[in-house]
Amino acid sequence: MGGGGKINEVLYLPNPKTPKSYNKVILDSLPSIKSIKSLSGARSCDTLITDLSTLALMFNLQFLKPSVLFLLGKP
DSSP states (O other), X not given: OOGGGOOOOEEEEOOTTSOHHHHHHHHHXXXXXXXXSSGXXXXXXXXXXXXXXXXXXXXXXXXXXXXXXXXXXXX
16 A cells, blocks of 8 residues: 555456456446456556455465455356
């Protein structure tokens, strides 16, 4: 987090098998985040949002930063 509690950058890294319609729901629900395609692109962000628990754990351990696991139920 930046000064004053402001979050500088939040990224979304979806599971490659996640349906595109789910990605749209997540990105539309959280309009201030950007989507990325690999974990290496997350190095500079403050928080990672993902729908895959292994990616969340890898991000936590590699960069020592928080992640959010965003799961949707079946349509």
